[in-house]
Amino acid sequence: MSDQRDPAPYDALLLLSFGGPEGPDDVVPFLENVTRGRGIPKERLKEVGRHYFLFDGVSPINGQNRALLDALREDFAGHGLDLPVYWGNRNWAPYLTDTLREMTADGRRRIAVLATSAYASYSGCRQYREDLAGALATLAAEGLELPRVDKLRHYFNHPGFVGPMADGVLKSLAELDESVRAGAHLAFTTHSIPTAAADSSGPGGGAYVAEHLDVARVIVEKVRAETGVAHPWQLVYQSRSGSPQTPWLEPDICDHLTELHGAAVPAVVMVPIGFVSDHMEVLYDLDTEAVAKAAELGLPVVRSATVGADPRFAAAVRDLVLERASAERGRPVERCALGELGPSHDICPVGCCPARTARPAAAGADSPYA
Numbered sequence: 001m002s003d004q005r006d007p008a009p010y011d012a013l014l015l016l017s018f019g020g021p022e023g024p025d026d027v028v029p030f031l032e033n034v035t036r037g038r039g040i041p042k043e044r045l046k047e048v049g050r051h052y053f054l055f056d057g058v059s060p061i062n063g064q065n066r067a068l069l070d071a072l073r074e075d076f077a078g079h080g081l082d083l084p085v086y087w088g089n090r091n092w093a094p095y096l097t098d099t100l101r102e103m104t105a106d107g108r109r110r111i112a113v114l115a116t117s118a119y120a121s122y123s124g125c126r127q128y129r130e131d132l133a134g135a136l137a138t139l140a141a142e143g144l145e146l147p148r149v150d151k152l153r154h155y156f157n158h159p160g161f162v163g164p165m166a167d168g169v170l171k172s173l174a175e176l177d178e179s180v181r182a183g184a185h186l187a188f189t190t191h192s193i194p195t196a197a198a199d200s201s202g203p204g205g206g207a208y209v210a211e212h213l214d215v216a217r218v219i220v221e222k223v224r225a226e227t228g229v230a231h232p233w234q235l236v237y238q239s240r241s242g243s244p245q246t247p248w249l250e251p252d253i254c255d256h257l258t259e260l261h262g263a264a265v266p267a268v269v270m271v272p273i274g275f276v277s278d279h280m281e282v283l284y285d286l287d288t289e290a291v292a293k294a295a296e297l298g299l300p301v302v303r304s305a306t307v308g309a310d311p312r313f314a315a316a317v318r319d320l321v322l323e324r325a326s327a328e329r330g331r332p333v334e335r336c337a338l339g340e341l342g343p344s345h346d347i348c349p350v351g352c353c354p355a356r357t358a359r360p361a362a363a364g365a366d367s368p369y370a
Contacts, residue, residue, distance in 0.1 A: 007083045007325050012108040015069060016128055017116040019089030020059025020279060027052045033091040051284040064277035067309035075314040090131045097135040104144050111149045112321050113363060116276045118156040120207040122197050126353040129361035136362055136369050151363035152320045154344035156211050157337045160316025161307055165273055166222040168305035172269045175302050180266035185232050187256055188216040190274025191281060192237035195247045203349050214339040215273050239281040254293040267300040277308045
């Protein structure tokens with residue numbers, strides 16, 4: 001872990017997230033933002049957004065980001081790191097473009113960017129970079145002096161991300177009845193993506209699945225070391241969308257629960273390793289749909305915690321900022337990473353996580369905003 005306290009050349013951190021509605025009137029406009037360019041009728045969007053209406057039209061993601069902002073600011077201040085933290089979203093207020101405009105007006109010229117997505121994939125990395133490029137293009141068209149933005153590396157295997165999740169699994173196991181605890185299966189869940197996107201993820205392809213598997217193995221070993229039990233486990237998927245004709249990563253969590261019940265598994269802990277916080281895919285797809293499926297099957301199930309605003313994650317972000325700052329200054333850096341894959345790259349290479357339709361992307365080797 002870097003022991004430096006100098007964030008130079010960076011003069012600000014941008015927390016970049018997906019965004020979510022904060023009331024019933026926000027749901028359809030939010031979904032229009034998410035699906036822009038796909039020509040989906042408004043009535044269809046109302047149907048798609050029905051799970052938001054079950055929660056009064058409020059996604060928990062914005063509240064989670066506010067908590068993380070507070071945690072980051074508290075951690076930075078407590079460790080003498082003088083770096084202001086801003087927040088911008090891709091699909092809802094505060095919008096990324098507005099936040100970058102504010103940062104530019106505040107005189108920020110070199111910005112480190114933390115995306116609330118820990119793994120390599122088009123939707124989890126390059127799409128964020130594309131939105132950064134789009135926002136910068138808008139500011140350029142307004143005649144503003146553009147800041148340089150550098151996206152921090154993927155942090156899926158940083159101890160500050162993995163540790164809280166492992167502790168969440170231990171806590172969830174303790175919540176199970178002792179009669180089923182030792183035989184509990186760990187179902188590691190993440191967002192399903194098209195198999196073609198998974199195959200092309202990362203610099204050499206296949207990174208999305210490989211990274212999740214690596215983290216799962218680390219957590220399983222941490223649980224075994226703590227409890228003495230090597231729990232059976234599998235990586236499964238959730239929150240599929242898109243055309244049914246397009247192959248997506250499987251099995252789905254609900255199908256997996258049915259399969260486990262048929263195999264007489266006594267209990268399941270669902271471990272949402274693919275998600276930084278308890279946003280709608282966790283609140284609805286796991287806590288509502290998957291829990292209902294388990295109840296229908298008579299299968300004891302608990303869901304372990306996401307990282308959220310855990311102080312260890314805030315400390316990990318500080319570490320990521322300082323290690324990148326040291327690297328940018330040409331200083332040697334020891335990068336924290338668990339598992340077998342090692343630390344991710346700082347700069348996404350050309351061709352990393354390609355899109356079906358090529359668009360400019362910032363904060364990479366192919367960035368038009370070097």
